Amino acid sequence: xxxxxxxxxxxxxxxxxxxxxxxxxxxxxxxxxxxxxxxxxxxxxxxxxxxxxxxxxxxxxxxxxxxxxxxxxxxxxxxxxxxxxxxxxxxxxxxxxxxxxxxxxxxxxxxxxxxxxxxxxxxxxxxxxxxxxxxxxxxxxxxxxxxxxxxxxxxxxxxxxxxxxxxxxxxxxxxxxxxxxxxxxxxxxxxxxxxxxxxxxxxxxxxxxxxxxxxxxxxxxxxxxxxxxxxxxxxxxxxxxxxxxxxxxxxxxxxxxxxxxxxxxxxxxxxxxxxxxxxxxxxxxxxxxxxxxxxxxxxxxxxxxxxxxxxxxxxxxxxxxxxxxx
Numbered sequence: 129x130x131x132x133x134x135x136x137x138x139x140x141x142x143x144x145x146x147x148x149x150x151x152x153x154x155x156x157x158x159x160x161x162x163x164x165x166x167x168x169x170x171x172x173x174x175x176x177x178x179x180x181x182x183x184x185x186x187x188x189x190x191x192x193x194x195x196x197x198x199x200x201x202x203x204x205x206x207x208x209x210x211x212x213x214x215x216x217x218x219x220x221x222x223x224x225x226x227x228x229x230x231x232x233x234x235x236x237x238x239x240x241x242x243x244x245x246x247x248x249x250x251x252x253x254x255x256x257x258x259x260x261x262x263x264x265x266x267x268x269x270x271x272x273x274x275x276x277x278x279x280x281x282x283x284x285x286x287x288x289x290x291x292x293x294x295x296x297x298x299x300x301x302x303x304x305x306x307x308x309x310x311x312x313x314x315x316x317x318x319x320x321x322x323x324x325x326x327x328x329x330x331x332x333x334x335x336x337x338x339x340x341x342x343x344x345x346x347x348x349x350x351x352x353x354x355x356x357x358x359x360x361x362x363x364x365x366x367x368x369x370x371x372x373x374x375x376x377x378x379x380x381x382x383x384x385x386x387x388x389x390x391x392x393x394x395x396x397x398x399x400x401x402x403x404x405x406x407x408x409x410x411x412x413x414x415x416x417x418x419x420x421x422x423x424x425x426x427x428x429x430x431x432x433x434x435x436x437x438x439x440x441x442x443x444x445x446x447x448x449x450x451x452x453x454x
Contacts, residue, residue, distance in 0.1 A: 138220035138221075138306035163210065167211050170205065171206040174421050176431070177199040177431070178196060178199050179443070182196065184451060190252060193273065194248050197241075198242065198245040204238060206414075209234065209414055210414055228298060229294065229298035229299075229310075239324055241280055246382055248276070252272075258338060290319070291312070343376075381420055434453060437451065437453070
């Protein structure tokens, strides 16, 4: 009887050890395989996006720079967050309180970075569709780079402020040995929900509603061949079509982002913001990092061409940076 009880503990040699989950070995193996495969796919696909945008000169645009920032965040989720979660055996966290604190902090950080990137992408599409004539002067590479730096810096400051008590004493909220739980006070939890969820969703919704209205009006004008007061050159109409297509694609990315992120926020109680990292809501949140490059694969021809150039090692050839990838 004692041996059976010890087998149900995460750490049999520790008196206050947490108990293992009741799932069968087959179920645990299937979950482990699925999570490992998701982690590998997330890393590979986002690495393709990073290499493509960084390597090919034609992809060095302001919009793609924002996609690059988002891909870096998604790559880190697959490479660190998902990979570390694989080492969790059901309810048992096997890597100790320090790694638990690092992973919890990084999770908050990446959520904040991703939300900030989504807001920047929405602003970029808003200016491109609603003010196309001034887009090249308003949205420059330097301004976009500066905005991305601010996004990552602000996210780091926000994360360390939210988790300052948890970082000072990792494992302080664990009810048993082998648990990985981070608890945030009510006030900090409210601030986090507002900053990383409610405010971004309001800003993005308002901007994309405006983008949708303008895009529909432009499409109607094109179909009816109505000329505007200021006569645009033929190339301008083509550019508008491509901008609208980009807005539609990035709109899908934004919608998927909130569908994946909403469960983790709605499941949070008044003071419990993040519990054990193996929770279903957390993995739905992480899965968003795998979906983004899949959306690119279906919507962006340059992504598919880049995959071909990378797999065939054509990017190692001289002057491959200048390849026509669009």
